[in-house]
Structure formats: C-alpha cells, structure tokens
Amino acid sequence: MEFRKYYIVKKIGQGTFSEVYEVKERETGEHFALKLFSPMSNSGANAKNKFLYGAKVAQKIKDENIISVFEISSERKAVFYVMELIDGCRLRDAIADKSLKNIKLLLDIMVSVASGVNAIHKAGFIHRDMKPENILLTQEKRVKIIDFGLAVPRKNFFWNNFNVSGSPSYISPDQILNKRVDERCDIYSIGIIFYEMVTGNVPFTGSSKEEVYRLHINSRSLPKPLSRSNDKNIDKLENIILKCLNKDKSKRYPSAGFVIRDLNYVKSLY
Numbered sequence: 001m002e003f004r005k006y007y008i009v010k011k012i013g014q015g016t017f018s019e020v021y022e023v024k025e026r027e028t029g030e031h032f033a034l035k036l037f038s039p040m041s042n043s044g045a046n047a048k049n050k051f052l053y054g055a056k057v058a059q060k061i062k063d064e065n066i067i068s069v070f071e072i073s074s075e076r077k078a079v080f081y082v083m084e085l086i087d088g089c090r091l092r093d094a095i096a097d098k099s100l101k102n103i104k105l106l107l108d109i110m111v112s113v114a115s116g117v118n119a120i121h122k123a124g125f126i127h128r129d130m131k132p133e134n135i136l137l138t139q140e141k142r143v144k145i146i147d148f149g150l151a152v153p154r155k156n157f158f159w160n161n162f163n164v165s166g167s168p169s170y171i172s173p174d175q176i177l178n179k180r181v182d183e184r185c186d187i188y189s190i191g192i193i194f195y196e197m198v199t200g201n202v203p204f205t206g207s208s209k210e211e212v213y214r215l216h217i218n219s220r221s222l223p224k225p226l227s228r229s230n231d232k233n234i235d236k237l238e239n240i241i242l243k244c245l246n247k248d249k250s251k252r253y254p255s256a257g258f259v260i261r262d263l264n265y266v267k268s269l270y
C-alpha cells in the first residue's frame, strides 16, 4: 500500500493513539519507521498535540542513544513522523528471552540507557515514560530510546495534571504524589529498569496499580536484594540501583552523568 512518498511494508507496533509501520521510501528504497497518529473518538485535541510535541522533542535531541526523527507531518489528515528503523528488538523482549546474561553486556546497555537519558536532560526535557518497551536494541545491542509522548520541558514544569501518567511499574514516587517533577523521575525509572535487567523482574508488583503505587511510595517497601551467584561485585551495582530508587529524590543521583560514572567504575571491575 502507498502512503505519501512511501510504501507501507508492514505494521510493527500498536499504541494507544498510534500505529507504527515499517515503510520504504519509493525514490530511494530506504526503509524507515513511520508512527501514525490514529485518534480514537475519546482522544481529544490534547492527544494530537502531545504526539507532535513528542516528535519534536525526539527530533531536537541528536544523540547516538536517541532515535533519529527525519520528518514530521502535522497536516490535518496525516499526522505522523518518520524515524530511523531499528532492526532489532525491544529491551522488553531481551529481558523476557534472557538474552542479556553477560554482566558486561548488561553494564554496557545500562551505560547507554543512562547516556541517552543524560542527553534528554541536557537538551532540556524529561522523558517521563522510561520503560523497557520504549528502549530498542539494535542487533549489535546498541540502545535507542523512543516514544517521547509524555515528555515535558525540564524547567518550570509543575506537575498539575491529576491523571498520573506513565507505566505503574516504572513510575517514580514524585510522579505518583503529584509533586514537581524533574530529571530525577527518569533516574528512578531507569533504576527500576536496571533492577529488572539484572533479576528479570521489576521490584514492585501488585494486583492493582494502586497497590504498586503504594510500594513505590512507602519508605518501608524496599526491593529484594540482587543476587547473582559467584559475583562478588554485584553489591556495587546494587548500590547504584538503590541510589536511583531512593524514595526521596534528594537522595538519588542528581544527574544521569553520575550514574554513568558509577556504572563505568563497576564495569572496570569485570
């Protein structure tokens, strides 16, 4: 099927208000990923604005760990953006199929995730939806962060939206408590992702989202210790993860740059 200057090759993703397709540019034969806004009756004008804002944020951040956005269309009948196509898998899939067993590979991916997040913050934004579904891995296991649909500007942003958005397993206590959000909410979320990369499971689970929220907030609910047999350095990685996961954001890393520094130190021990 044709769409503008592209052929649609196949559908590769389905979102709440969007679909993602692999497309081929007719003139050049190059393949891209095209994310099409496909509103539902209840999506409202806000959903379209957030979609386009997310595309613009991703386009502004030029970093090897952030997806490259090449074209944004805001025409009334065709709201979409075109990005580089990642031929690989989601970090979600790599965690599920246990293909990340090697600790050096795990640490490399963690450093790349933290570097991408650092680039987002340096560009002046907060992602607010860091989770393994929104991290793609190329076949060479390089990291590309996608999906800036919840991104907000970093400066002067007060959390005044009473719908808590973001995935319950990865959301920070600050977001749940409707507090002012800053870059440390992403640092909390990558702490959850790192914990899951090592153990295969997120630290806080429950039968409802309210129950999961309570575990994020409650100062007595602490993640189960990491354990990897015969790994004498795992406690050092655990300290980094626990510092990202502090309920009190003033005790987390103040910036992703320090997460990278400490991860690189642990990397040097292997």
Ligand SMILES: Nc1ncnc2c1ncn2[C@@H]1O[C@H](COP(=O)(O)OP(=O)(O)OP(=O)(O)O)[C@@H](O)[C@H]1O
Residues within 6 Å of the ligand: 012, 013, 014, 015, 016, 017, 018, 020, 033, 035, 067, 083, 084, 085, 086, 087, 090, 133, 134, 136, 146, 147, 149
């Ligand atoms: N550039 C890309 N290359 C390859 N696959 C992609 C790319 N972008 C998205 N995908 C696939 O499509 C899925 C959905 O994309 P994305 O996370 O951007 O939207 P969403 O979370 O489903 O939608 P939204 O949060 O906007 O409702 C991803 O999890 C991934 O599998």
Ligand SMILES: [Mg+2]
Residues within 6 Å of the ligand: 133, 134, 147
């Ligand atoms: Mg997504």
